[in-house]
Amino acid sequence: MSYRGRFAPSPTGRLHAGSLVAAVGSWLCARHAGGQWLLRMEDIDPPREVSGSAASILAALPAFGLVADAPVIYQSSRIAAYDAAFEQLRRASRVFPCWCSRSDLAAADGLHRDGRCIAPADLGRAPAWRIRVPDEDIHFVDALQGLQSQRLREAVGDFVIRRVEGFYSYQLACVVDDAWQGITDVVRGSDLLDSTPRQIWLQRCLGFPTPRYLHLPLVLDSQGRKLSKSERSREVDPAAPLPSLRRALSFLGIKPDENACDVSGLLHAALAHFNPRNLPQCSDHHVT
Incomplete structure (x- = not known):
């Protein structure tokens, strides 16, 4: 292309x-x-x-x-395109709902690393949705900054792709x-x-x-x-x-x-x- x-x-x-x-x-x-x-x-x-x-x-x-x-x-x-991408990830069990509060996250160093919510499910309120990340390095070569590497699990953990309010994250929308x-x-x-x-x-x-x-x-x-x-x-x-x-x-x-x-x-x-x-x-x- x-x-x-x-x-x-x-x-x-x-x-x-x-x-x-x-x-x-x-x-x-x-x-x-x-x-x-x-x-x-x-x-x-x-x-x-x-x-x-x-x-x-x-x-x-x-x-x-x-x-x-x-x-x-x-x-x-x-938004319909982001809905479709989210459903694709959900059907593939790539994402999970999360009801964690800030105090819950603080107890886990602010990050999710095990692919599940660490707080009890609260069906009375909407969750955020996080994507499960691998315990491996993601490498890429930036045309100006050179070789880059990040272990997602350690750096950012299972990150949010849809917020509690229903807004999609920058990361998901940008990729789609x-x-x-x-x-x-x-x-x-x-x-x-x-x-x-x-x-x-x-x-x-x-x-x-x-x-x-x-x-x-x-x-x-x-x-x-x-x-x-x-x-x-x-x-x-x-x-x-x-x-x-x-x-x-x-x-x-x-x-x-x-x-x-x-x-x-x-x-x-x-x-x-x-x-x-x-x-x-x-x-x-x-x-x-």
Whole structure:
């Protein structure tokens, strides 16, 4: 299959410098490979969503020259697909209901490791649902960060794929939609690096192919925190896109063309000199 990449933001705020870096990095990798670049809005966690931010993000991206090759997919419209994947896992006895409280989990070091709930069943309330994980290492080679390995049972245990409230987890929804959209390459921030083994395990359980992965360094604030967690998240300005786009390219190790007078020219010049192998593996850059 030809290259299909994607940018998949969550609507928890406006587009900021960190998410712009992820968008530009994924766009450059897709265009460098002669492939497609898709958009997906990961709006399946209503308590965390900020009203209007999905529309704001989608309106901002074209101002930075980032135009998708297909209509945007909203995860909130894909619940039936997640229901089907959940039922497939349930029928295969891959998942189990869990009524554990925080105190129950604290007594077990916060993790489930034996494929069953350690609390008594409470049929008067809805459970969370967890997937059983193997006692083995999950390996993958990240195109930028190199060989990665995680023993799921020790690192995360039997993790939740459907919450008590009925919301599906990011891990399940992401895996189902990457498969449905035919994503061959996932380029995203390295804060999601430790999610990848969980997603690979879900892909195996559901019979989905595993895409290639490339995790970009994170843009951090002056205190070393991920930018989206910072009070100074530095929203980018779609009305004046060139300064923010130049900063994003510089962060990705690309010297921006100072003679470019519009975003199209700036991206075209960046793409002409872009090679994913030259991306920085980590970064000491901070937003002040």
